[in-house]
Amino acid sequence: PMGVLSDRKTLRDKDGKKRWKIIERIGKGSFAEIYSARDLVDKSIVAVKVANSARGATKQLRHEHSVLKALQGCSHVCTLIYFGKHNNLHFIVMEKLQHSLSHLRDLGGRSIRMAGEIGQEMLRCIEALHIRGYIHRDIKPSNFGIPEHNERDHECKILDFGLSRKYIDDKRKHKSERIY
Structure with a gap:
């Protein structure tokens, strides 16, 4: 099952341009689901974490984004690429680890x-x-x-x-x- 996003869904950036094409769900937690996606600009494979419908999920994802943003530049932390919203779904795009x-x-x-x-x-x-x-x-x-x-x-x-x-x-x- 795909979860909050459907297969082949494409998320848009802040300018409304199609940017990340979802490949598959690779993880699931209590507040979010994680997908692999292809960045349509640089063709890289990224991880996309999307808040689910659980109460407080969006707040949790915003908190995670603020911590991840504060830790950027640290070689021991995954790289933050983008944080945004698409069709009322809040998501974080980050480096996909192997x-x-x-x-x-x-x-x-x-x-x-x-x-x-x-x-x-x-x-x-x-x-x-x-x-x-x-x-x-x-x-x-x-x-x-x-x-x-x-x-x-x-x-x-x-x-x-x-x-x-x-x-x-x-x-x-x-x-x-x-x-x-």
Whole structure:
């Protein structure tokens, strides 16, 4: 089943031009569905995250966009391409990662050494968020992915910032309110 978007649907950019042609649904969460799509401008394959009809889904996606936008420039975070709305559907277009770490785990065949290197890379991803004052709050293998053009077998990026929260303010002080 396709979900919120139909097969071969094309999303438009802010100028109303057809821009991202949906290929297939590749993931589903409580607030959004993720699709692979072809960018009609540069022909690249991207990931498109679309808010579903659940209560609060659009607010959640807007929050994720604001966190992702704040983290751009960090090599350990997936690249944000676009945030917009098409026919009342809010969506984020971002870099499509090759495989999630849960997919690699399921494939098996990795050495203990490689697993250790991937674990260290995951810690570098988490550390990069913390340095920028964010906590992720949903750490699991499916929220890490291997970039398409990956120089090392164990390079990974962190994604899915829907539950993330800022825990350090702009003056580098811990926020006092409780983070839920």
